[in-house]
Amino acid sequence: MNPAFGPAQxxxxxEIFVNKSCEVRDIWASRIIYSGKDAARIDTYSDLLKMTLDVIGLAGFNYEFKSLSGGEQPDSLHKAYSDLRRQTISGLKIYFIIWYLFPLSRKAPSSVQRATDKAVSEMRSIGTRLLAAMKRDVMEAQKAQTAHTQVQLDDNATPDTLPNRALLTLLVQANMRPDLPESQRLSDNDVIDQIRTFLVAGHETTSNATAWCLHALSQAPEVQQKLRDELWALPSDNPTMDELQALPYLDMVVRETLRMYTPVPSIQRIAMKDDVIPLETPVTDIHGKIHREIRMPKGTAVDVPILALNRSKAIWGEDALEFRPDRWENIPEAAKRIPGVWGNMMTFLGGPRACIGYRFSLVEIKALLFILIRAFEFEMAVPADRVLKGSAGIVRPTIRGEEEKGPQMPLMVRLHKHGECQSPQA
Ligand code: HEM
Known part of the structure; x- marks a missing residue:
C-alpha cells in the first residue's frame, strides 16, 4: 500500500481536503450567523470527525459518506460506524476489563460487541460492493488502454487509465497488473480488510489531532494570531499541497500539536525472538544492581510509550509540557535521535510497521487549519481543567460533568473579519 501514500498521490x-474543510467552515459560519451573536459554542470534535470520515470515504474509496451534509438519508455504514462510536469511553473501558478478567463473559454478546459486529459486517458488505465496482472500472480502463495502444494514437492523447484517484483504486489497479507475481497478489478478503483498516486508522486520529490543536490555540491567542497572519499572507483561498507544506509556522504548530496531543498514546508489540536491548543510561534496580541492558525473551510484551516520550523532560527540556511551536526552530539533540518515521517523534511510530498514512494526515490537518484559522477566532468554551483526556486507544476529549455525552471539544467560534483584527502582539 505504501506507494498509494506517496507525495504525488x-x-x-x-483538493478533497480543502473542499471538505470549506464545507466545515460554511457549516460553522452559518451556525454563528443563525445564533444572532458574534460567536457560537460549537462542538468542533463532532464536525471534524464527520469531515475526516467524508475525506477517507472520497480519498480512500471514492465513496460519499455525506456525513457533514447530514441532510441525506444516513447510509448504513455511517450509521453502523456512528453506533459503534457512541459507545462511551467508560462503557468501552468496563467492557474490556470484564472481557479480560472473566473469559466466560466473552461468550455473551454485550451491546459493545453487538455494535462492533454490526459495524464490521456493514463494512465488509460495503467493502465487497466497492471492490467489485473498482475492479470493473480498472478492467474497463485497461481495455481502453489496450485499444489505445493498438491504434497507436498520438502520445499526447493518453487516455485516462485511472477512473478516479482514490487510494483503493490504486491498490486494486496495482493488484490486477498481469505482471504481478501471484505470491504478491492480495486476495479479495485482504483488500476488504484494507478498507476497514483505512476507516479505523485513517479518520478519527486526524480529526482528534485537529480538535486538540484548536483547543491548544484557544489557550494561546498569540500563537493563533501569528498562525493566522502567516495563513493570510498566502494569496490563495485554495492552497495546493506544496503551498501548505511551505508554510513554516503552520508546520511548527502541527508538529507541536502531534507532540503534545499525541492521538495514539501507546502501542504494544510482542518480541518475536530473544533479544537484548542496550540502555543509553544504566538503571539501578530495587536491589541496587546496575543494568546496562535489558534481556527480553521471545514473547515479551513491550509497550511503546509514545505520549510519555513526546512529553519527556529528559528529551524535550524543562518546558516539555508547554505548547510552544517555536521550539521546532531548534530541537534538542536528544529529540533528533528518536527513530520515528516523521518529525523526531514516535507519534506515527517508526520501522516497517509505522503509519503509512502520515503524509495524508499531515496535509489534511494543514488544509483544515488553513481554512478554519483564516475564517474564525477560537476561544475556550469551558475552563481548560474541565477538558479531560479520555483514552480508549485514541486520546479523545471529554468534558468533566458531561461525560455521558461522549467525546466532544466545545469551543467559542467567532467569525474573523480579516483586516479588522489587530494582532495581540502588534
Ligand atoms: C494524526 C493522525 C494519525 C496518527 C497519530 C496515526 C498513528 C498510527 C500508528 C501509531 C500506527 C501504528 C499502529 C500499530 O502498529 O499498532 C498507525 C498505523 C497505520 N495507519 Fe496511521 N495514524 C494517523 C493517520 C492515518 C491516516 C490518515 C491513515 C490513512 C489514510 C492511516 C493509516 C494507517 C494504516 C493503514 C496503518 C497500519 C500500517 C501497518 O500495519 O503496516 N493513519 N498509524
Missing part, C-alpha cells in the same frame, strides 16, 4: 488528494 497526496498532492492529488489535497
Amino acid at each position: 497526496i498532492r492529488d488528494l489535497t
Whole structure:
C-alpha cells in the first residue's frame, strides 16, 4: 500500500481536503450567523470527525459518506460506524476489563460487541460492493488502454487509465497488473480488510489531532494570531499541497500539536525472538544492581510509550509540557535521535510497521487549519481543567460533568473579519 501514500498521490488528494474543510467552515459560519451573536459554542470534535470520515470515504474509496451534509438519508455504514462510536469511553473501558478478567463473559454478546459486529459486517458488505465496482472500472480502463495502444494514437492523447484517484483504486489497479507475481497478489478478503483498516486508522486520529490543536490555540491567542497572519499572507483561498507544506509556522504548530496531543498514546508489540536491548543510561534496580541492558525473551510484551516520550523532560527540556511551536526552530539533540518515521517523534511510530498514512494526515490537518484559522477566532468554551483526556486507544476529549455525552471539544467560534483584527502582539 505504501506507494498509494506517496507525495504525488497526496498532492492529488489535497483538493478533497480543502473542499471538505470549506464545507466545515460554511457549516460553522452559518451556525454563528443563525445564533444572532458574534460567536457560537460549537462542538468542533463532532464536525471534524464527520469531515475526516467524508475525506477517507472520497480519498480512500471514492465513496460519499455525506456525513457533514447530514441532510441525506444516513447510509448504513455511517450509521453502523456512528453506533459503534457512541459507545462511551467508560462503557468501552468496563467492557474490556470484564472481557479480560472473566473469559466466560466473552461468550455473551454485550451491546459493545453487538455494535462492533454490526459495524464490521456493514463494512465488509460495503467493502465487497466497492471492490467489485473498482475492479470493473480498472478492467474497463485497461481495455481502453489496450485499444489505445493498438491504434497507436498520438502520445499526447493518453487516455485516462485511472477512473478516479482514490487510494483503493490504486491498490486494486496495482493488484490486477498481469505482471504481478501471484505470491504478491492480495486476495479479495485482504483488500476488504484494507478498507476497514483505512476507516479505523485513517479518520478519527486526524480529526482528534485537529480538535486538540484548536483547543491548544484557544489557550494561546498569540500563537493563533501569528498562525493566522502567516495563513493570510498566502494569496490563495485554495492552497495546493506544496503551498501548505511551505508554510513554516503552520508546520511548527502541527508538529507541536502531534507532540503534545499525541492521538495514539501507546502501542504494544510482542518480541518475536530473544533479544537484548542496550540502555543509553544504566538503571539501578530495587536491589541496587546496575543494568546496562535489558534481556527480553521471545514473547515479551513491550509497550511503546509514545505520549510519555513526546512529553519527556529528559528529551524535550524543562518546558516539555508547554505548547510552544517555536521550539521546532531548534530541537534538542536528544529529540533528533528518536527513530520515528516523521518529525523526531514516535507519534506515527517508526520501522516497517509505522503509519503509512502520515503524509495524508499531515496535509489534511494543514488544509483544515488553513481554512478554519483564516475564517474564525477560537476561544475556550469551558475552563481548560474541565477538558479531560479520555483514552480508549485514541486520546479523545471529554468534558468533566458531561461525560455521558461522549467525546466532544466545545469551543467559542467567532467569525474573523480579516483586516479588522489587530494582532495581540502588534
Ligand atoms: C494524526 C493522525 C494519525 C496518527 C497519530 C496515526 C498513528 C498510527 C500508528 C501509531 C500506527 C501504528 C499502529 C500499530 O502498529 O499498532 C498507525 C498505523 C497505520 N495507519 Fe496511521 N495514524 C494517523 C493517520 C492515518 C491516516 C490518515 C491513515 C490513512 C489514510 C492511516 C493509516 C494507517 C494504516 C493503514 C496503518 C497500519 C500500517 C501497518 O500495519 O503496516 N493513519 N498509524
